[in-house]
Structures are given as C-alpha cells and as structure tokens.
Amino acid sequence: MRTSQAEQVAAATAAAQTRRRTLRDYLEEEYVLGYLFLLPAALLILTFVAYPFAFGIWLSLTDARIGVPPNFIGLGNFRELLSDSIFHQTVRNAFTYTGVATVFKFLLGMAMALLLNRNFRFKRFARAAVLLPWIVPTVLSAVAWLWMYDSTFSVFNWMLAKVGIQGPIWLGDGRWPLFSLIVVNIWRGAPFYGINFLAGMQTIPKELYEAAQIDGASRVRQFWHITLPMLQPVILVVLLLSIILTFADFQLVWVLTRGGPANSTHLFATLAYQVGLASAQIGAGAAISLFMFPVLSIIVFVIIWVLRREQ
Amino acid sequence: MSSSAMTTSTMGDSSTTRYRYERYAFRLMIAVGVSVVLIFALFPFYWMVVTSLKPNQELYSVTTNPLLVRKPTLDHFLYLFQRTLYSRWMLNSALVAVAATALSMTAATLAGYALARYRFPGANFLGWAIFITYLIPPTLLFLPLTQLVFQMGLGNKLLGLILVYPTFLIPFSTWLLIGYFRSIPADLEECAMIDGATRIQAFLRITLPLAIPGLLSVGIFSFTLSWNEFLYALAFISDPAAKTIPIGVTSELVRGDVFFWGELMAGALLGSIPVAVIYSFFADYFVAGLTAGAVKG
Numbered sequence: 001m002r003t004s005q006a007e008q009v010a011a012a013t014a015a016a017q018t019r020r021r022t023l024r025d026y027l028e029e030e031y032v033l034g035y036l037f038l039l040p041a042a043l044l045i046l047t048f049v050a051y052p053f054a055f056g057i058w059l060s061l062t063d064a065r066i067g068v069p070p071n072f073i074g075l076g077n078f079r080e081l082l083s084d085s086i087f088h089q090t091v092r093n094a095f096t097y098t099g100v101a102t103v104f105k106f107l108l109g110m111a112m113a114l115l116l117n118r119n120f121r122f123k124r125f126a127r128a129a130v131l132l133p134w135i136v137p138t139v140l141s142a143v144a145w146l147w148m149y150d151s152t153f154s155v156f157n158w159m160l161a162k163v164g165i166q167g168p169i170w171l172g173d174g175r176w177p178l179f180s181l182i183v184v185n186i187w188r189g190a191p192f193y194g195i196n197f198l199a200g201m202q203t204i205p206k207e208l209y210e211a212a213q214i215d216g217a218s219r220v221r222q223f224w225h226i227t228l229p230m231l232q233p234v235i236l237v238v239l240l241l242s243i244i245l246t247f248a249d250f251q252l253v254w255v256l257t258r259g260g261p262a263n264s265t266h267l268f269a270t271l272a273y274q275v276g277l278a279s280a281q282i283g284a285g286a287a288i289s290l291f292m293f294p295v296l297s298i299i300v301f302v303i304i305w306v307l308r309r310e311q
Numbered sequence: 312m313s314s315s316a317m318t319t320s321t322m323g324d325s326s327t328t329r330y331r332y333e334r335y336a337f338r339l340m341i342a343v344g345v346s347v348v349l350i351f352a353l354f355p356f357y358w359m360v361v362t363s364l365k366p367n368q369e370l371y372s373v374t375t376n377p378l379l380v381r382k383p384t385l386d387h388f389l390y391l392f393q394r395t396l397y398s399r400w401m402l403n404s405a406l407v408a409v410a411a412t413a414l415s416m417t418a419a420t421l422a423g424y425a426l427a428r429y430r431f432p433g434a435n436f437l438g439w440a441i442f443i444t445y446l447i448p449p450t451l452l453f454l455p456l457t458q459l460v461f462q463m464g465l466g467n468k469l470l471g472l473i474l475v476y477p478t479f480l481i482p483f484s485t486w487l488l489i490g491y492f493r494s495i496p497a498d499l500e501e502c503a504m505i506d507g508a509t510r511i512q513a514f515l516r517i518t519l520p521l522a523i524p525g526l527l528s529v530g531i532f533s534f535t536l537s538w539n540e541f542l543y544a545l546a547f548i549s550d551p552a553a554k555t556i557p558i559g560v561t562s563e564l565v566r567g568d569v570f571f572w573g574e575l576m577a578g579a580l581l582g583s584i585p586v587a588v589i590y591s592f593f594a595d596y597f598v599a600g601l602t603a604g605a606v607k608g
Contacts, residue, residue: 027508031431036438037421039480040445044418047445048456048478056455077541108348115344125578126345128594137539137588144355147362147572152368155358155377159428187351248448252539255561269450271543275545276454286454293451300446304439 012195033055056286064283077287090266093178094292097267098247101185105242108186108236109193113224114202116194118200134191142255145184146171149256177257177265184252189245193238200234201227239302247299248292268292356583363387363577365519370573387573388581396551397578400559406561406581407555408537411476415533416526419481423488424514428497438489445482449542457546466552475547476537484529492518528596535586556582 026032060077064070081087097300116127133141148155149170170180204227212222228235250269253259259266259274266274268288276285345556362370364383369375376582391397426438456475457466463469500513508516541557548554560578564571 019424024509030429030510033510034425034429034431034434037429040418041422041441041485042437044414044474044477044481045441045444048459048475049452052455053447055459056452111344112348115341115348118341120338120341126349128504128591129349131590131594132356132587133352134355135535135539136583137541138585139541139561140582141355141359143561143575143579144359144362147570148355148358149577150572153373153377153572157492158377176400187355191352216416220403220608244446244448248450250450252542254545262580269448269453270495272450272454273542273546277457282454282458289451289454292448296446296448296451300443303446304442 008117026216056290059283060290062283064281064286066277066280066282070283073283077284078291080284081287081291086263086266087271089264090268090271090288091291093265094247094267096178097182097185097249098243101182101189101246102239102243104110104182104186105189105193106239108190109197109238112190112194113201114227127174127195131191131195133188134195138188138251141188142184142252145180145187146256149180171257172261177261180250181256181265184256185246187248188252189242192242196234196238197231200231204230236306237303240299240306244296244299247295317411319432348557359580359583361578362572363580365573367573381575387571387577390571390574391577391581394553395563396559397556397581399552400554400556401581403469403553404538404555404557407472407476408534410469410473411480411486411537412530412533414473414490415480415484416530419484419529420519420522420526422481423485424492424518426485427489427492428500428514428518441482441485443476445486449479449580453542456518456543459545465547466550467553468555471547472540472544476540476541480533480536484533487529488522488525493521495521514550527593531589531596534589538586 010171014261059070061072061074062070063073112130116123116130120126120136147153150171152168154170156170156191160167168176171177208226208230209222217225248269249267250273252268253265253267254273257265259270263271267290272285272288274285275288276282352586361378364380364385364387366382366384366386369381375381422441426434426441460466460471462487463471466475495518499517500508500510503513503517504510539557540555544555545559545562548558551559554563556578560575560582564575564578
C-alpha cells in the first residue's frame with residue numbers, strides 16, 4: 001500500500017517532469033514561439049479589422065438601418081449611389097481634394113526640407129515648429145481654422161480689408177469651401193513631407209555634393225541630379241502614404257463644413273458618416289466607404305511593389 | 312553639414328565681391344523662406360492663444376485689431392474646468408492613450424520580434440498581411456466596426472476605444488520594430504543560449520533592453536496617434552462623461568449654432584499641449600517613427 005503510493009507519487013512526478021520538459025522543449029521551437037508571439041496581434045486584427053471588413057461588405061449588400069433587421073438587396077446600394085448627384089459631387093471632390101493638396105504638399109514639403117537642410121540660427125527651433133501642424137490633434141487645429149474662416153470675424157478678411165480687398169465667405173459660396181479645406185489639408189500635411197524629405201536628404205553622402213561643386217555644377221543642377229534621384233524611394237513612399245490618408249480624410253471636412261453647404265464638400269468618409277450614422281442607413285453608408293477600396297488597393301499594390309523591389 | 316559650411320566660407324574669403332553678394336542674396340533668400348514657412352505653420356497656433364486669452368467683448372468686436380490682446384483674461388480656461396467636463400475628457404484621453412499604447416506595444420513587440428527572428432511557415436505572409444492592415448484607413452471600416460462595438464456592449468465605453476485603437480497602432484509599430492530587431496545582432500542571443508538561457512529569456516534579457524530606442528519611438532508615436540484619434544471616438548461615444556478631448560471640444564462647446572470661440576480655443580490649446588511637449592522632448596524618436604519603417608534611414 002505504502003510502496004504503491006510512493007510509486008504512484010514517483011510516477012506522477014516523473015510524468016509531470018516529462019510534461020514540463022516537453023512544454024519547455026516546445027518553447028525552444030521557433031515555430032511555436034513564432035505563432036505564440038503573433039497571437040495577440042493577430043487576435044486584435046482579426047476581430048477589429050478583418051471581421052469588420054467582411055461584415056462591411058455584407059452590410060453594403062443590404063438595406064440595413066440601425067435597429068432594423070437587414071434584407072439582402074444585392075448591389076442595390078451601389079446602383080443607387082451611381083445615379084446620385086451628391087455622390088457624383090463627392091467623387092469629384094475626393095479627386096480634386098487629393099490631387100491639388102498632394103501637389104502642393106509635395107512642393108511645399110520639398111521647399112521646407114531644402115530650407116531646413118541648411119545651417120542657420122534657430123534651426124532646431126524651426127525644425128520643431130514646422131512639424132507642429134502635423135502632430136497636434138487635427139480636429140483641434142481645424143477648430144482654429146474654422147474660427148479663422150468665420151463669416152463675420154475672419155482674421156484673414158480683416159487683414160485683406162487692410163489692403164483694400166473684400167475677402168470671400170471662406171466656407172460659404174461656390175468653390176471657396178473646397179479651396180479652404182484644401183488649404184488646411186496642405187497646412188497640416190506639408191510638414192510630413194518636409195520632415196521625411198529632410199531625413200532622406202541627410203542620408204545622402206556629402207561627397208556627392210563636394211564632387212559636383214568641384215565640377216562647377218550649380219545648386220539647381222545639384223538638386224536635379226543628386227538630391228532628387230537619391231530621394232526617390234522616400235518620395236514614393238511618402239507620396240503614396242499621404243495619398244491614402246488624404247483620399248480617406250474625414251476630420252478636416254467634418255469640423256470645417258460637415259460636407260456642406262448643401263452637401264457640396266463631402267469626401268467619401270464624411271458622406272458615409274452622414275448617411276450611415278447620422279441618417280442611420282448603415283448599409284448605404286458601408287457601400288459609400290467601400291467605393292474608396294478600389295483606389296486604395298491600387299495605391300497599396302504600388303507601395304508593396306516599390307518596397308519589394310527595394311528589398 | 313559643417314564641411315559644406317566650411318567650403319562656403321573659404322570660398323568667400325578668396326573670392327570677389329560678386330561672390331560675396333551672391334552669398335548674401337542666397338542667405339537672405341533662405342531667411343525669407345524660413346520666415347514664410349514658420350509664419351504659415353505657426354499662425355493658427357498664435358491665433359489660438361490670442362483668442363483664448365481675449366475677453367468676449369474684445370473677441371466679438373469688429374473695430375479693434377484682432378491680432379493683439381488688450382485685457383488678457385483666463386476666464387475661458389476657468390469656464391472649461393468649472394462649467395464643462397473638460398478635466399474629465401482630459402483624463403479619458405490620457406487613460407485611453409496610455410492603455411491603447413501599452414496594449415499595442417505589447418502585441419507589436421512580440422509580433423515584431425517573432426517576424427524578425429524566427430523562421431516558421433507563413434511568417435512572410437503574416438508580415439505582409441500586417442503591413443496591408445497598416446494601409447487600410449479607419450474611414451473604410453468605421454461603420455461595421457461601430458456596429459460590432461455596440462453589439463459587444465462596448466459602445467460609450469473607454470474600453471471600446473482601448474481595444475480598437477491598437478488596430479491602427481499595431482501594424483506600423485510591428486513594422487518599425489521588425490526593422491529595429493533585425494538591426495540587433497542575433498549572436499548576442501546565441502551566446503546567452505549557449506550559456507543556458509532559454510529563447511524567451513534571451514529575448515527578454517538580451518534583445519529587448521537593446522531595443523529600447525525603437526520601443527520609445529513606437530510608444531511616443533502610438534500615444535500621439537491615440538491622443539489625436541477622432542473618428543472612432545465620435546462614432547462609438549455619445550455619453551458626455553466618456554468623451555475624449557477631440558470629440559468633447561468639438562461637440563460640447565458648440566450649442567446649436569452658437570460657438571463659444573474663447574472656450575473652443577482654450578480647449579484646443581490645452582488639448583494640443585501634451586503632444587507638443589512630448590514631441591519637443593523626443594523629436595528625434597518621433598521623426599524616426601514617422602513613416603514607421605517604410606522609409607529606410
């Protein structure tokens with residue numbers, strides 16, 4: 001009895017030991033650790049990105065409203081959107097907004113980088129100050145712009161009046177609202193270009209410029225033949241990331257115009273919000289969001305192609 | 312930098328006056344350029360400060376010069392703390408940003424390390440899958456995600472934001488950290504393992520401490536992005552006591568059509584200061600995180 005008990009205990013500890021050893025052994029296997037370490041990230045991404053993405057596609061094929069069971073309606077939402085004049089306006093806005101803002105952000109960002117790459121007093125301060133628009137919460141700085149664009153107390157119009165010009169109602173009529181939105185987007189986005197270009201410029205070997213100087217190349221030629229080609233990979237990635245963010249922008253428009261006046265300044269995201277949440281037609285809203293997908297996939301494809309080529 | 316400055320100055324010493332003029336003209340151009348850029352970048356912040364300090368009668372006067380403050384007052388700031396839930400929003404923002412950052416850093420450190428060091432089937436595919444997630448903007452997902460969050464009972468709760476924010480933090484954090492871990496030689500770990508350390512110990516005791524600069528970069532960037540997030544917070548939260556600063560300021564300080572500009576600017580200013588301060592202390596780490604490993608160097 002006693003011996004068998006002791007045997008049992010011994011056997012149990014031995015078994016536990018082998019179990020413990022195997023567990024420990026498993027934790028020395030790269031594939032076990034690999035999957036184990038990826039688990040938390042994968043769980044979060046599957047639950048809150050992959051699943052909603054699929055769910056969004058399903059919603060877009062239904063007439064779902066908040067609080068009402070959805071019916072499958074096939075491509076009904078998409079068909080309706082394609083014949084909707086507000087949606088047409090939104091598509092035009094998205095391309096104008098992205099196109100114009102990207103060109104100016106690129107040019108201004110390049111100018112910033114070239115300036116900050118020189119030596120002058122307060123350089124550290126200038127570098128930090130220039131990035132400020134990009135790091136501060138966008139909606140909060142957008143509120144400041146809203147106040148600067150105010151129809152009665154606009155500080156711009158006060159300054160314009162000083163030189164005898166009557167300023168427009170910035171967020172009021174015609175093409176001014178979209179123009180005003182683009183200005184704010186440039187203000188916020190150009191530093192992102194500038195700082196990345198600057199970081200890229202600082203990795204270009206100084207010898208290249210010294211050699212060019214000895215050969216008598218002007219500063220302009222140095223820019224075209226050294227700086228620009230050496231910056232190319234940085235430029236591509238920054239451009240593509242920025243185009244995604246601009247095309248899918250929400251915050252600026254939401255704060256400054258809410259897509260108004262008369263739905264004339266919507267982007268995909270603000271229209272999706274207005275239709276999907278504010279008017280509770282969640283299926284139609286999901287369809288509007290998904291219209292961004294083809295454009296974004298093309299950009300994503302190009303980014304991955306560029307990165308792979310570099311590797 | 313210093314070498315190019317030296318060449319210019321030696322050229323100046325031995326050159327004619329024409330050269331010197333050209334150099335002065337060039338310097339002047341840079342000075343003007345920098346000033347224009349700085350004014351463009353900083354004017355909205357100046358305007359924020361000035362507005363937040365003006366008493367109302369000065370704020371809504373069309374006759375006085377709006378660029379100056381005559382009788383500065385802290386009334387707008389006091390109003391924020393006494394008559395609105397501003398301090399609560401600040402606390403919420405801080406809580407969400409810290410928790411989401413901690414959660415995403417844990418997940419991203421593990422994932423980044425595994426993808427940088429271990430060989431296992433599907434590793435390459437998983438790496439690219441995470442990268443693609445990085446390129447999906449929140450505006451594409453927010454409607455179904457809002458439905459999901461409310462179905463899970465996380466609507467109007469900070470926990471909802473804390474669980475969802477990592478989805479846009481993990482992808483870039485992971486990519487930045489893959490690069491960082493790859494730059495740390497594996498030999499160090501191999502030595503430790505020969506001395507009897509397990510793989511997990513080698514990771515925790517050898518490599519992780521060496522990755523602290525990368526972790527700082529990721530942490531600062533994640534905190535800033537969480538602090539600034541707007542769309543998810545707007546969609547998930549309507550309870551005033553559960554709002555974060557961006558939505559609290561833009562929704563609660565506007566009554567119908569009436570904008571409380573002094574309070575709005577005071578609120579915007581206070582909400583911007585934390586990220587601005589963090590950034591000014593850690594600018595270099597911040598810049599490293601900008602494109603999150605997508606751009607080398």
